[in-house]
Amino acid sequence: MNAVPRNASTAQSVRFINVGKSYGNVRAVSGINITIAPGQFVTLLGPSGCGKSTTLNMIAGLEMPTEGQILIGDRDVTTVKPADRDIAMVFQSYALYPHLTLYENIAFPMRARRRRSPEPEVDNKVRTAARMLGLDGMLSRYPREISGGQRQRVALGRAMVRTPTVYLLDEPLSNLDQQLRVQMRSELKDLHQRLGATMLYVTHDQSEAMTLSDLIVVMSAGRIEQVGTPRDLYDRPANLFVARFLGEPGMNILNGESKSGSLVGKGFSLPLPATVGVPAEQLSIGIRPENIEHDPSENAPIKGIVRTVEFLGSRSLVRIDVGDALVSAFLPATVQLSAGGAVGLRPSDPAKVRFFDTQTGLSV
Amino acid sequence: MKTGTRNGLLLLGCLLAALVALGPIVWAFSTSLKPTNRIFQVPPELIPSVSTLDHYARLISEGVHRAFLNSGLYAFLAVAVALVLGTVAGYSLARYPIPGKQLVLVLFVGAMAVPGFAVLLPTQLLFVNMGLYNTYVALPLLYAGHILPFAVWVTRSHFNTIPRELEQAAQIDGYSRFEAVWKVVLPGAKPALLAAATFGFLHSWNDYVTATTMVDTPGLRTLPVALIFFQGFHGRDWGALMAGVIIATIPPVVMFLLFRKYLIGGFADGSVKG
Numbered sequence: 001m002n003a004v005p006r007n008a009s010t011a012q013s014v015r016f017i018n019v020g021k022s023y024g025n026v027r028a029v030s031g032i033n034i035t036i037a038p039g040q041f042v043t044l045l046g047p048s049g050c051g052k053s054t055t056l057n058m059i060a061g062l063e064m065p066t067e068g069q070i071l072i073g074d075r076d077v078t079t080v081k082p083a084d085r086d087i088a089m090v091f092q093s094y095a096l097y098p099h100l101t102l103y104e105n106i107a108f109p110m111r112a113r114r115r116r117s118p119e120p121e122v123d124n125k126v127r128t129a130a131r132m133l134g135l136d137g138m139l140s141r142y143p144r145e146i147s148g149g150q151r152q153r154v155a156l157g158r159a160m161v162r163t164p165t166v167y168l169l170d171e172p173l174s175n176l177d178q179q180l181r182v183q184m185r186s187e188l189k190d191l192h193q194r195l196g197a198t199m200l201y202v203t204h205d206q207s208e209a210m211t212l213s214d215l216i217v218v219m220s221a222g223r224i225e226q227v228g229t230p231r232d233l234y235d236r237p238a239n240l241f242v243a244r245f246l247g248e249p250g251m252n253i254l255n256g257e258s259k260s261g262s263l264v265g266k267g268f269s270l271p272l273p274a275t276v277g278v279p280a281e282q283l284s285i286g287i288r289p290e291n292i293e294h295d296p297s298e299n300a301p302i303k304g305i306v307r308t309v310e311f312l313g314s315r316s317l318v319r320i321d322v323g324d325a326l327v328s329a330f331l332p333a334t335v336q337l338s339a340g341g342a343v344g345l346r347p348s349d350p351a352k353v354r355f356f357d358t359q360t361g362l363s364v
Numbered sequence: 365m366k367t368g369t370r371n372g373l374l375l376l377g378c379l380l381a382a383l384v385a386l387g388p389i390v391w392a393f394s395t396s397l398k399p400t401n402r403i404f405q406v407p408p409e410l411i412p413s414v415s416t417l418d419h420y421a422r423l424i425s426e427g428v429h430r431a432f433l434n435s436g437l438y439a440f441l442a443v444a445v446a447l448v449l450g451t452v453a454g455y456s457l458a459r460y461p462i463p464g465k466q467l468v469l470v471l472f473v474g475a476m477a478v479p480g481f482a483v484l485l486p487t488q489l490l491f492v493n494m495g496l497y498n499t500y501v502a503l504p505l506l507y508a509g510h511i512l513p514f515a516v517w518v519t520r521s522h523f524n525t526i527p528r529e530l531e532q533a534a535q536i537d538g539y540s541r542f543e544a545v546w547k548v549v550l551p552g553a554k555p556a557l558l559a560a561a562t563f564g565f566l567h568s569w570n571d572y573v574t575a576t577t578m579v580d581t582p583g584l585r586t587l588p589v590a591l592i593f594f595q596g597f598h599g600r601d602w603g604a605l606m607a608g609v610i611i612a613t614i615p616p617v618v619m620f621l622l623f624r625k626y627l628i629g630g631f632a633d634g635s636v637k638g
Contacts, residue, residue, distance in 0.1 A: 062532050082535040095533035099551040112538030158537070 011038040011198045012073035012165035014059060019068030021054055028054045029222040032068065036200065036215070041192050043201045043209040046219035047245070052202045055219070056168055059200065061085050072165050083114065088159035089168040092175065094151045096143040096158075103139035106130065106157040115162075122161075129157040132191075149180045156191070167199040173208060185211060206246055210234070218242050236354070240361040243286045243354065249317075249328040251286040254302075255358055258283055263355070266323025268302040273350065282358035289317070292329035293348040300344025302327070306337050320345070389613060396420070396607035403602050419603035420611075428608060430583065431590035436615065437500075438586060439568035442507030443561050449508075450515025450560060451553075455545065457516070458523035469520070472513040480510065480574065488577050502578045503586065507571065511564035518563075522556030523549065555626040562623055566616055587612050 013036055020030040029051035036042045044052035057063040059070060061082035070078050077085050088109070096105050106126045110117040117125075130136045133153040143151055152172060159167055173181045173188075189212055192199055203209055209216050210230045218225040218233060218241075225245075226238040237243035243251040256265025263270050263283050270285060295301070304322035311333060320327045320343055329345060337343055347353050355364050390410070395403055397415040423429070457465050487506065491497040496505070526549055534544035550557070572588040579585060591608040594601040620627065 060532070060536055062535075081540075082532070083538050083540060085536075087536060089533065089536045091529045091533060093527060093529050095527065095529035097530060097534075097548055108534070109537035113543065115538050158533075 010163045010165055011196060013038050013071075014166055014198065014200065015069075015071040016055075017069040017071070019055075019058060019065045019070060021051075021058060021063060022066045027222055029219075030067075031223060034217055034224070034227060036198060038198055039196050040214045041189075041199045041201065041212055042215045042217060043203060043213040044217050044219060045203060045206060045209040045245075046225075047204055050219040051222040052204075052219050053170060054222075056170055056200060056202045059085075059166065060087060060089050060168055083112070086162075086164055087166045087168060088162055088164040090152075090155045090159050090170065090172045092171040094143075094155040094172075094175075096151055096154055098143055101140050101142055102130075102135060102146070102154050102157075105143065105154055106139075106161055109158060109162050125161040126157075129160045132160070133157050148176055149184065152176060152184060156188075160191075160195070165198065167195075167197050169199060169201045171203050172201075174203070174205070181208075188212060206248070210246075218245065220245075235352070236363070237286070238363050240284060240286075240356050243356070247288060249289055251288050251354070252292070252325070252327045252329075253356070254285045254287075254322060254325050254327070256283060256285065257281050267304050267325075268322060270301050270347070270353070271350075272355070273353075283364070284356040284358045286354035286356060287327075287347050288352065289328040290330045291348050291352045292327070292331070292345050294331050294335045295344040295346040297344060300346055302345040304343055304345070306339050306341050306343050308339060309337050318343075389610075392606040392609045395602060396610050398603065400601075400603050419601075419607035422601075422604050423607055423611070426590075426593075426604075427582065428587070428590050428611075431585045431587045432611060434583075434585060435569055435587040435612075438503040438507060439565045441504035442511060442568045443564040445504065445508040446511035446515045446564050447557060447561055450512055451519050451550070451557065453512075453516045454519030454521075455523050455549070457520045459528070469517075472516050475513045476517070484573065484577055491578060497578060498580050498584060500584065503568075503571075503575060506574055506578060507564070507568040510567055510574075511560070514563055515560040518556045518560045519553060522553045526552045558623045558626040562619055562627055565619060569612075569616060 014034070015036070016032045016034045019032040021028045022030075032055060034042075044055055046052050054063060058065050059072075059077075061077065061080060065078060068078075069076055072085065072087070097108065100108065103126055106129055107122045109115075110122045110125065126139070127136065130139055133156060135150065135153055135157060138146060138150070143154065146154070152175075155172065169188075173184050176184060185208055192212075201208075201212060213230055215227065216230055216233055217227050220241050226233055226242045228236075228238075233242060234246055237246065237251065240253060244253060254265050254268055256263040256268065256270075258264075258272060258281055261272055263272050263285055265285075268285075272283075292302075302322055304320040304327060307319045307321050307326065309319075310317040312330075314333055315330050316333050316335070316337070318329050318331050318337055320329065322345075327345070331337070356362060357364050394410055394412060396419050397417070398409070398412045399414055399416050399418070402409070402412065402414060456462060457469060462468070488497065491502055496502045530548045530552070531541070531544045534548045535541060539547060570588065571586070572592070575586040575589050576592075579589075582590075587608070591605060591612070594604045594608065
């Protein structure tokens with residue numbers, strides 16, 4: 001694919017230095033420090049209202065930070081207008097221009113006065129992008145005449161025809177149906193690898209974040225909770241929020257007290273490994289649903305009452321009341337359990353059990 | 365009721381409505397082509413057996429074409445001024461967090477509710493004092509003032525329906541805010557702009573009272589004012605009057621035929637969006 005534009009040479013780093021944004025007395029985001037290397041695919045992940053779109057809009061220049069600095073490459077763009085930042089953005093709503101054909105939509109950025117390209121070059125790039133995205137043959141149509149998936153591709157095409165320093169993608173898959181979303185997700189990953197571009201992606205969908213990203217920034221209530229690779233975040237969550245937020249279902253959390261080398265709580269008693277210091281008496285234990293196994297013995301370290309059993313084929317998702325907590329576990333479908341019955345459980349790999357300070361929520 | 369019967373009744377209703385709407389225009393056209401001595405003949409003829417263009421020639425000889433051009437010029441200038449100002453104001457009210465903008469909107473809507481007659485004489489006095497009375501500026505300025513609140517109201521409502529992301533996308537694509545509005549927002553607001561333009565044009569074109577109050581010189585008169593002079597003290601020149609009516613009807617009809625697709629949408633937008 002010689003015609004594919006490669007952005008690796010133009011890909012730039014992005015740095016947030018102590019960035020914050022307030023609306024009057026309301027702090028939308030604060031203390032944002034992130035460094036994104038050129039060519040990285042970074043996802044801002046968090047629940048609705050956590051400030052991830054505000055953060056993205058600040059890179060785009062659509063919102064001005066009230067504190068801190070944003071650098072693209074070595075250039076401070078904190079107060080630079082969107083048009084002068086040399087970035088491309090794909091919006092959640094795609095933001096296609098309804099009065100322009102698909103060709104004109106994709107060509108639009110190349111016809112801006114401040115970076116106008118010669119028409120033969122525009123034509124070449126538009127057709128190349130359309131071919132890459134499977135849009136050739138429909139360039140004379142209008143956005144209202146094509147499907148949601150095709151619109152999403154046009155929006156990507158509009159971003160691709162330029163060689164921007166950074167691509168910003170604001171939940172671009174959220175309006176697609178499940179099947180199309182999975183397809184577009186892998187196309188997006190493929191596109192990132194081919195373009196070698198710096199991409200910053202916003203989503204509340206953790207499976208998108210996990211599958212696409214080199215680095216995930218988990219946000220909550222306007223702050224960064226943790227930055228790391230998908231595996232880091234999943235295996236070693238820095239705090240209770242990340243532990244609960246990542247995973248479907250999230251990590252099981254049981255609260256207990258440390259007593260003579262064990263963590264004891266309602267319905268469980270688990271030995272504390274020597275590697276875990278005991279900075280606090282109140283500790284929480286975190287176990288992923290897939291790291292729990294059935295323990296039929298009398299001395300099972302976790303005991304509870306089965307609430308529901310969801311048969312998933314090779315395994316079942318079992319919800320168990322353990323003391324005040326509801327524990328989820330993926331157990332082999334061969335384990336016969338029924339709602340209301342008592343069940344014993346144990347961690348399948350003690351090394352994968354995480355411990356948190358209950359008061360601060362931080363990993364210990 | 366059977367569908368066939370219902371459709372038949374609907375068709376009959378539509379035909380009656382069309383007859384009521386078109387009848388006077390057809391009769392006026394017929395009258396404008398009849399020689400003066402055959403206008404009141406009994407039985408009347410819808411299609412004249414003898415036709416003439418004398419009445420149209422008389423309009424020209426009396427300088428009515430000048431009034432026709434004046435009407436067009438005033439309406440055009442008024443619409444241009446009102447649309448430019450109305451678009452800027454409508455966009456600002458739709459997009460910027462202006463303090464007290466609700467009050468501004470209420471004032472605009474309130475201005476539409478004030479009957480023109482109530483302020484006509486004070487306005488005339490004002491224009492006399494300002495040296496604008498009986499000038500080419502007087503009527504376009506006043507008409508623009510009449511149209512402006514409607515233009516602001518309709519354009520603001522329409523801008524509210526255009527997603528902000530479109531402008532933001534254009535800005536990221538390398539366009540300034542003004543360019544983004546020009547290239548993306550205004551084409552999207554075409555129905556609202558054409559609705560406001562048509563309303564404004566018809567308002568200005570049809571006006572008689574303001575025109576007769578604000579200008580006096582024959583060279584500055586508008587078409588409705590010029591035509592009234594064919595309605596003499598002792599009798600009316602029906603042929604010339606009807607010819608004038610037909611000429612006066614042409615621009616609004618052409619305008620409506622050209623823009624009717626947008627007009628219906630534009631007025632509907634204005635009527636249901638706050």
